Amino acid sequence: MVEKLALVGIGKIARDQHIPAISGNPNWSLEATVSRHASVDGVASFETLEALLEERPDISTISLAIPPQPRFSYAEAALKAGKHVMLEKPPGQSLAECFALEALAREMDVSIFATWHSRFADCVPHLKSWLSSRELKRLAIVWKEDVRHWHPGQEWIWEPGGMGVFDPGINALSIMTEILPHAVHVCEAMLEYPENRATPIAAKLKFTDPNGAEMTAVFDWRQEGLQTWDIEIETTDGDARLSLGGEKLEINGELIKSGSNNEYPNLYARMSELVRNGASDMDMSPFIHVCDAYSLGRRITTSPFEY
The missing domain is CATH 3.40.50.720 (NAD(P)-binding Rossmann-like Domain)
Structure with a gap:
């Protein structure tokens, strides 16, 4: 129907x-x-x-x-x-x-x-399956992009509720919370606010993992040139690198998959499934990490930002 x-x-x-x-x-x-x-x-x-x-x-x-x-x-x-x-x-x-x-x-x-569109990137399910049978040693998120390119003139992102750099950063957190076989939480955060803006332009996070893995995230909206959307993972049985926001996956240096951008088609397929089955999907785990970062974050004022 x-x-x-x-x-x-x-x-x-x-x-x-x-x-x-x-x-x-x-x-x-x-x-x-x-x-x-x-x-x-x-x-x-x-x-x-x-x-x-x-x-x-x-x-x-x-x-x-x-x-x-x-x-x-x-x-x-x-x-x-x-x-x-x-x-x-x-x-x-x-x-x-x-x-x-x-x-x-x-x-x-x-x-x-x-909807968490980055969770629906082509390579995320494969990485989740691979990681499920391994012990995590290190996970490092590096998510850096140019706000002028992706949000030209969009003043709402700099207002309370607009989330600033966490607007893209939450995409990485949505992948992290999807692929990890257990929950983690933010234990430390540093947030850089332009002196003329109400939301951060950059952030660094550390997480507490119940098994002692080292986990960090770096978000920055001041990247020029090549954009960076990477998650690097080390385990006791091999390493993995998810790049291009989830479209490319390498395991132990070997290219496993390099797909196209099917995130939004996958979202609408999921919504169709939910409606058909009378179900809902309101996972808030990525948002909880952002709220904890704001709660725990040490605020640093940096130079003004203008478009």
Whole structure:
């Protein structure tokens, strides 16, 4: 059965990822969009979610590709209208919001999905399987990119709730929490804030592993030239390196897999499965690490940032 879907927010991520993924999945039909400033050719357009919900009761699923700050009110309205809801990452601006939405989805008997797109990169399942039978000795995340390239002029990421460098950093944490066979927690953090911004531009984290493995993460939004999205792993029985954000996997120096970017098609396939089975997926473990980093982080002020 084809599910009718509305996409809320028609910005860069919607055009680059959501719309192609929806169009390529026969289980979904993009029936409408919600945006005050943009639309999609051939698709019904609404300026408000309220208007959409009133005029198109036949649409079963709402996908929210808007910044995290206003996302709670949109998701709450959609859930109360009996719609399934798909949340772009991060799923909200606070854990409390996300837990409230999860409870509301249960109450309304609909599906809700906190999407972590990097978990759905081609090589992540293979690395998870490989690591499951090995003892971890070291895990090092290095996630460095150019904010001017990936978030041009997007001021919301520098405001409270926008998460700053943790907007991409949480992608790495979503992979880490997916592949590890046990839970870890942040024990130390250093956060660099531009003197004119409310969220960090760089961060360094250390984790406590119950088995004593050395675990670190470095996030930086000031990278120019080649971008870096790597996770290096050492075990008692071999080493692995996940790069390109999860599209390339090497084990013991040998290329195991190098795939294409199928993250968002995989997300919409997962959402279709959840709706079909009457289930939800609201894993908050990546978000918990970010909140702990803010709680434990030593704040360092650095030079101003301007686009």
